[in-house]
Amino acid sequence: MDYMSGSRALIKALEREGVDVVFGIPGGAIMPVYDELLNSGLRHVLARHEQSAAHMADGYARASGRVGVCMATSGPGATNLLTGVATAYLDSTPLVAITGQVPTYMMGRDAFQEIDAVGIYTHVTKYSFQPQRPEEIPWTVRAAFFLASTGRTGPVHIDLPKDVQTGEAEMAFPDAVEIRGYRPRLPPDPAAVARALDMLLESERPIILAGGGVIKSGAHDYLLQLAESALIPVASTLMGKGAIPEDHPLALGMVGMHGTVQANKLVNEADLILAIGVRFSDRTTMEVRGFAPDARIVHFDVDPTEVSKNVRASHAVIGDLRSSLRLLLEMFRERARTGNWGAWRRRVNEVSSEWRDRILGTKSEFSPPYLLKAMREVLPPGAIVATEVGQNQMWAALYFRVLRPRTFITSGGLGAMGFGFPAAIGAKAARPDVPVVDIAGDGSFLMTMNSLATSIDEKLPVIVVILNNSSLGMVAQWQRLFYNRRYAATLFGANPDFVRLAESFGAEGVRVYSLDEFRSALARAMRTEVTTVIDVPIHPEEDVFPFVGPGSTLSEAMLGDGRE
Amino acid sequence: MSGGAAGEIIYSLVVENKPGVLFRVASQFRRRNFNIESVAVGVTERPDTSKMIITMRGDEQMAEDFARVLSRTIDVIEVRRLDPGRTVRRELALLRLGPGGLELARSVGGDGELAVIRESGGSTIAYAVGSPEYISSLVEVLGRSKVLEEVTRTGTVALEVNDS
Numbered sequence: 001m002d003y004m005s006g007s008r009a010l011i012k013a014l015e016r017e018g019v020d021v022v023f024g025i026p027g028g029a030i031m032p033v034y035d036e037l038l039n040s041g042l043r044h045v046l047a048r049h050e051q052s053a054a055h056m057a058d059g060y061a062r063a064s065g066r067v068g069v070c071m072a073t074s075g076p077g078a079t080n081l082l083t084g085v086a087t088a089y090l091d092s093t094p095l096v097a098i099t100g101q102v103p104t105y106m107m108g109r110d111a112f113q114e115i116d117a118v119g120i121y122t123h124v125t126k127y128s129f130q131p132q133r134p135e136e137i138p139w140t141v142r143a144a145f146f147l148a149s150t151g152r153t154g155p156v157h158i159d160l161p162k163d164v165q166t167g168e169a170e171m172a173f174p175d176a177v178e179i180r181g182y183r184p185r186l187p188p189d190p191a192a193v194a195r196a197l198d199m200l201l202e203s204e205r206p207i208i209l210a211g212g213g214v215i216k217s218g219a220h221d222y223l224l225q226l227a228e229s230a231l232i233p234v235a236s237t238l239m240g241k242g243a244i245p246e247d248h249p250l251a252l253g254m255v256g257m258h259g260t261v262q263a264n265k266l267v268n269e270a271d272l273i274l275a276i277g278v279r280f281s282d283r284t285t286m287e288v289r290g291f292a293p294d295a296r297i298v299h300f301d302v303d304p305t306e307v308s309k310n311v312r313a314s315h316a317v318i319g320d321l322r323s324s325l326r327l328l329l330e331m332f333r334e335r336a337r338t339g340n341w342g343a344w345r346r347r348v349n350e351v352s353s354e355w356r357d358r359i360l361g362t363k364s365e366f367s368p369p370y371l372l373k374a375m376r377e378v379l380p381p382g383a384i385v386a387t388e389v390g391q392n393q394m395w396a397a398l399y400f401r402v403l404r405p406r407t408f409i410t411s412g413g414l415g416a417m418g419f420g421f422p423a424a425i426g427a428k429a430a431r432p433d434v435p436v437v438d439i440a441g442d443g444s445f446l447m448t449m450n451s452l453a454t455s456i457d458e459k460l461p462v463i464v465v466i467l468n469n470s471s472l473g474m475v476a477q478w479q480r481l482f483y484n485r486r487y488a489a490t491l492f493g494a495n496p497d498f499v500r501l502a503e504s505f506g507a508e509g510v511r512v513y514s515l516d517e518f519r520s521a522l523a524r525a526m527r528t529e530v531t532t533v534i535d536v537p538i539h540p541e542e543d544v545f546p547f548v549g550p551g552s553t554l555s556e557a558m559l560g561d562g563r564e
Numbered sequence: 565m566s567g568g569a570a571g572e573i574i575y576s577l578v579v580e581n582k583p584g585v586l587f588r589v590a591s592q593f594r595r596r597n598f599n600i601e602s603v604a605v606g607v608t609e610r611p612d613t614s615k616m617i618i619t620m621r622g623d624e625q626m627a628e629d630f631a632r633v634l635s636r637t638i639d640v641i642e643v644r645r646l647d648p649g650r651t652v653r654r655e656l657a658l659l660r661l662g663p664g665g666l667e668l669a670r671s672v673g674g675d676g677e678l679a680v681i682r683e684s685g686g687s688t689i690a691y692a693v694g695s696p697e698y699i700s701s702l703v704e705v706l707g708r709s710k711v712l713e714e715v716t717r718t719g720t721v722a723l724e725v726n727d728s
Contacts, residue, residue, distance in 0.1 A: 118584065122591065123595075126638065180580065180641045181638050182638050303636070304632050304636070305633050305636050307632075
């Protein structure tokens with residue numbers, strides 16, 4: 001037992017969790033914690049907007065597999081942080097978000113910078129805590145990390161009233177906590193796994209659909225072994241990119257609204273889908289009535305509420321995916337036989353070889369698909385790529401082949417523009433040994449580009465590639481296709497000069513006009529010790545194809561050549 | 565709510581007895597635009613544990629899926645769906661009755677009981693205990709005759725019968 005302040009206890013508890021970096025911005029209601037930070041070995045990365053602080057912690061967590069930590073003051077600090085925490089919630093990133101709060105005796109009086117943070121955060125976190133006494137802090141921090149990092153991982157919020165930070169008490173730091181209503185570590189039921197294998201072996205046209213859960217649970221190695229042993233093709237969701245190396249012959253790429261032709265076709269021809277750590281989002285399934293109409297779905301997930309939430313499953317295996325896939329692989333090897341899949345393999349090869357290297361619907365060679373393929377050639381396999389949201393994200397999903405897990409970081413569920421750049425900075429803090437690139441659009445970059453100051457100050461150099469079409473490109477694409485080219489509020493009249501903008505922050509800026517210039521700018525940026533912004537002016541009417549329009553099924557993709 | 569007959573659904577939740585739990589449970593209903601017909605909460609034999617009985621209307625598949633959502637809620641320790649056909653249900657109502665109200669209340673039949681708590685002047689406070697249907701018909705009859713000055717209902721409490 002130690003006698004200390006709540007702030008000291010918070011920092012000590014974070015250290016006990018192995019935290020090495022915290023992303024945040026101070027303010028009145030969290031000053032005691034910041035003051036205590038100076039006495040610790042924790043690194044603090046100062047953001048320039050709280051939303052970016054949360055995205056940095058998110059990028060850190062996704063790149064490292066550890067829990068990210070972000071911090072903000074009460075009121076506007078907490079509301080600004082919220083978008084970043086919601087992003088983490090929808091993508092199941094383990095995060096602990098700490099906000100200051102007015103003292104307990106002022107709560108409910110509309111005090112300066114007071115909002116009901118627990119009320120707000122409850123909806124975008126696994127749990128929101130508000131310790132009422134300093135001695136509750138050690139347990140709360142342990143519980144927060146336990147909740148964030150187990151089961152279906154996700155963000156947890158701790159709201160700290162200022163008097164709880166300053167008050168002193170005897171502190172006991174628990175090694176384990178028990179929460180009665182939370183039982184995360186259920187091992188898979190072997191009988192359920194065996195049944196899944198039976199269904200697989202009975203099938204004639206099986207396909208694996210890999211989601212973000214594969215990467216989060218570290219099940220990618222078993223997934224690859226299963227796919228290779230059984231020679232089953234693997235499609236992925238956006239969050240599942242990296243679950244299998246995308247240059248692998250069995251990899252089909254992403255399924256969904258902007259899925260590859262081969263993935264969308266073969267998912268819809270399959271008679272069995274092994275769905276692993278996916279949640280069947282509407283962007284993945286498109287019209288559910290036309291999603292894999294002939295397929296039985298065998299759903300592996302750690303979260304029982306995902307089963308049959310969006311698409312009815314024929315069978316489910318609930319539990320940690322790594323354990324479940326290991327067991328499935330063992331059982332598969334013991335049975336020592338595969339299904340009758342020869343005809344299906346020929347069909348998979350036929351579709352895949354026809355489509356996998358095709359680039360669809362571009363206006364020139366200096367267009368995003370070619371740029372992203374060039375980027376893949378320049379970057380080492382372990383480089384981390386973050387994306388913004390919109391066309392840049394979908395081009396990256398379609399044309400940038402991810403080779404390793406945790407090297408593709410994108411806001412899938414919330415789709416928060418402005419995510420990529422701060423997330424890249426957070427990833428760099430986790431992995432200073434690899435190049436980190438943000439594939440950006442000019443619209444998204446403008447939302448959090450003030451993080452340039454953070455990347456320079458904190459010596460966290462990343463590379464920003466702006467696919468610059470001087471517009472909100474994805475909305476403009478929809479307006480071209482569905483709104484009779486009526487560009488309501490999507491075309492930017494005045495964009496900054498991104499080269500000079502970068503330079504004004506102390507970063508490098510360069511504009512490129514050809515693929516060769518792009519390659520050399522990228523190679524040079526990898527050798528530079530500060531952040532580089534590469535401005536790539538692209539044709540403003542480049543669209544992303546394939547495109548399954550809203551209300552359509554996966555079989556009804558537009559390919560950008562007038563064909564459907 | 566998706567298709568199917570909107571039957572009665574009764575959830576019996578064992579929850580943490582601490583601030584914010586009702587908010588967390590209620591927000592799951594709110595997010596899906598489910599209307600709670602009745603909710604009754606009270607502490608159990610363990611002071612750190614409460615029980616909530618929540619009733620609503622909906623179809624079977626929805627009720628089953630939503631039970632999993634409720635059980636994922638971290639302050640919820642246990643979720644049970646009670647089978648309306650094998651469940652004892654009771655509700656209590658306090659009634660402030662004007663002149664003639666007590667006589668009229670006594671004339672209402674059903675599965676329940678009525679008793680007077682206090683009388684003063686022309687006004688009577690009575691309580692009724694019984695099936696939710698009995699309480700509802702009592703309130704309806706008294707309300708129609710303008711002799712019901714005020715009513716407070718507890719919401720339904722329920723226990724499943726053991727003899728199977």
